[in-house]
Amino acid sequence: MDLKKLIREVPDFPKPGINFFDITTLLKDKDGFGTVIDNFVEHYKDQRIDVVCGIEARGFMFAPTVAYALETGFIPVRKPKKLPWKTESVEYALEYGTDRLEIHADAVKPGQHVLIIDDVLATGGTAQAVASLLERLGAKVAGLGFVIELDFLSGRDKLTGHNIHSLLHY
Numbered sequence: 001m002d003l004k005k006l007i008r009e010v011p012d013f014p015k016p017g018i019n020f021f022d023i024t025t026l027l028k029d030k031d032g033f034g035t036v037i038d039n040f041v042e043h044y045k046d047q048r049i050d051v052v053c054g055i056e057a058r059g060f061m062f063a064p065t066v067a068y069a070l071e072t073g074f075i076p077v078r079k080p081k082k083l084p085w086k087t088e089s090v091e092y093a094l095e096y097g098t099d100r101l102e103i104h105a106d107a108v109k110p111g112q113h114v115l116i117i118d119d120v121l122a123t124g125g126t127a128q129a130v131a132s133l134l135e136r137l138g139a140k141v142a143g144l145g146f147v148i149e150l151d152f153l154s155g156r157d158k159l160t161g162h163n164i165h166s167l168l169h170y
Contacts, residue, residue: 003168006032007148021148021170023119027061036062036167040117040145041069043165049142050112051075055101055130056082058119062147066117075107075114077130088137092129101126103133110138121146121166124155131162 006029008022026032040062053075054063060076067074080089080100087102108114114134121127121144131141141162149156149166156164 001031001035003032003035003147007168021120023058023061023147026147036147037065037069039167040066040165043145044070044115044143047115047142047163048113049115051108052115052117053077053103053130053134055116055118055126059117061119062145063117066115066145070115072115075103077101077103077133088133090129090133090136092125094125099126101129101133103137105137108134108137108139112139113142114139115142116144117146118144119147121149121155121159121164122153124153124158127155128158131159 003026006026008025010020010022012018013020049070049072051073052063052067054060056078064074080102083102083104086105088105089100089102091098091100116127116130118127127144134141143163143165144159146166148168148170151169
């Protein structure tokens with residue numbers, strides 16, 4: 001299945017010069033969505049994965065289903081002030097400024113192998129921040145899975161030493 005045909009490209013969103021890859025058109029296609037999930041599961045099924053972590057917001061669209069198929073739990077990494085209990089956080093750089101992500105302080109146990117899932121690997125800043133946050137809590141990052149990787153932004157370079165699996169490359 002050609003997944004690229006199921007992704008709508010929106011020029012100049014959210015600002016001029018940005019080409020946005022809209023995955024909502026892939027999500028509504030049962031075969032396309034199933035292909036994404038099956039691909040992640042096939043890639044990681046023989047690896048030790050204790051829990052799957054999804055990055056807000058679009059990582060939430062894939063990570064829980066992958067977790068279910070791998071017979072593990074799901075951990076959300078959220079934007080600030082969205083989690084109701086004690087959190088750990090990480091700040092990371094954006095093109096203009098910084099942002100912050102949070103996870104429940106007891107979300108992972110030391111030594112757990114965590115698979116991180118998100119929709120897009122662009123500059124790598126968000127994924128690197130989540131990986132460092134999990135490692136700070138004592139977890140081992142077992143892999144990072146992305147539906148789309150924007151090769152021209154070289155985000156993979158920030159994730160050296162990690163098992164990265166991207167379904168589509170642009």
